[in-house]
Amino acid sequence: MLRLDIKPGESVRIGEGANAITITLEEKSGRNARIAFDADRSVKIARVKDEQTAAQFLRGGLTAQPAA
DSSP, X not given: XXXXXXXTTOEEEEXXXXXXXXXXXXXXXXXEEEEEEXXXXXXXXXXXXXXXXXXXXXXXXXXXXXXX
16 A cells, blocks of 8 residues: 655546546545546546445446546
8 A cells, every 4th residue: 555645736646548547635624635536437436435345346346426
């Protein structure tokens, strides 16, 4: 696991090319952070609360919900 400290407005990019994901910290307030993901629609993205749910997502049991 990699942990990074970033400031609002800073981004992290994972991967390269069409499957790259850019994660941007938009806002931080207390214990909450607003993050934005920029990725191709074919990349699955979902909120997970524990390792079991994360494993289920990776097996294809969960799907990402489009942003409102």
